[in-house]
Amino acid sequence: MRYFVVSENIKEAENVNTLIFNDDINIIPGQFIMAWVPGVNQIPLSFSSVRNPKSITVKIYGEASAKLANLKPGEKIFYEGPYGNGFNIVKGKKLVIGAGSGIAPLIPLLDSDTTGIISGKSSGDIILSSKFNPRTLKIVTDDGSAGEKGFATEALKKMNIDDFEMIYVCGPEIMLKSVFDYVKNKGVNCQFSLERSMKCGIGICDSCSINGYQVCRDGPVFTLGQLKGMDEFGRTKLSYSGKRIFF
Template sequence: MQHAKVISIERDNKDVFTLVFDSKISAEPGQFIMIWVPGGKEIPMSLSSTSNPPAITFRTFGETTRTLATLKPGDRLFFRGPYGNSYPRPTGKVAYVGGGTGLASLNSMILKYDGDVFAGARTKDDLFLIKDGYKVATDDGSLGFKGTVVDLFVPHLSEYDYVFVCGPEPMVKTLIDRLDKKTKTRIFFSLERLMKCGIGICDSCSINGIRVCKDGTIFELQEVLKMTEFGISRRRESGKIEFFATAKR
């Protein structure tokens, strides 16, 4: 377990924060760390910047993230990692597609490789890390395209050589279902799953026996297509199997 001091923390919207910490961690875009603060559980966190100093961008949803949001410059946090594989280096025309907090993981790539960014949220108040030129979709039409980021992006797929995607599993499943499976575009997904260990032991993140934390978290389209459980079911913290509300069974 390593420890680091907080350099800065900024609120990106009502419940999303970006925290920069003092560490010379050697990480590549797409990798994650297991982070812990006293009073919370150890949780996985994508790096929204892999430069020095590194950063994490997170939504407050549990004990650990709520505690992280209260930290001040000089406070300490603890982490293991980095873990997992990384996004491949792209060539040609690039697109990034992010929903939920998926833009946090993609941001580490966006900072290194230029591309068109498609970002989606329920409302304009839920957006974060948005810059001029980004293509934005909101469910209620309060900013940009009215609809989902999937609706916004899919008609443009053939324009790109490389596409990187991160978001909630139902969103990613919807995107995959609507893609031309014979596309020549190389599409990579950063998958989000419950993780307890981060090193492939506990099996909580497993999809069809594939350990997302150890074998991923980055998978190419053809790999995800073989995951018959993806977008259908997942394990809860108790180990119980839960089916997604949108799943077709």
């Protein structure tokens, strides 16, 4: 199994760490690895930097993410991949919208033409904001403890979205659906990175399925047009144990 050697571990927030490493692997922004945590599980993680020094930014939810987030310099991130299609990168003005750890795979898309919206439940969930030009960044939190009080879609509604060549969105599916519902008939170009339960990462187990697509193999990035044809989007998904659950 391949591995990255951690050179630095940066604490981004109470339960979020960025692991830095150098490696000559080629990665398209938005692609992910299945990171193997011996004796625990393997979990999908995307890259918050795709050029050396590369990085992954890990939010702690359970045992696997906790073990990874606490790796020390010199320790190894075992992985398979990179997997998935990644974002289609366009020239011109872009808007990235990320919620919570969903901002991580959007960071490699940033350039001088990028506007950002970062959303989170509260100030502790706002990460990687220092990567943005503060003049073109909007922060929103559910409780108003950082930036403006409200949701990402409310910040989006205050922008002239016709200004943007492409809108890139990543975060919990409920947030993706809210953005999708707002933009779907507005004639803008949009790409959404979906987070679904993943066990294999290579199209075998079907745990990440949505309307006949497998998010690990056909995604995780889907266009607005693709999502328009998926009635499961924002409505239902499979839990890790395979049970169908509703949002």
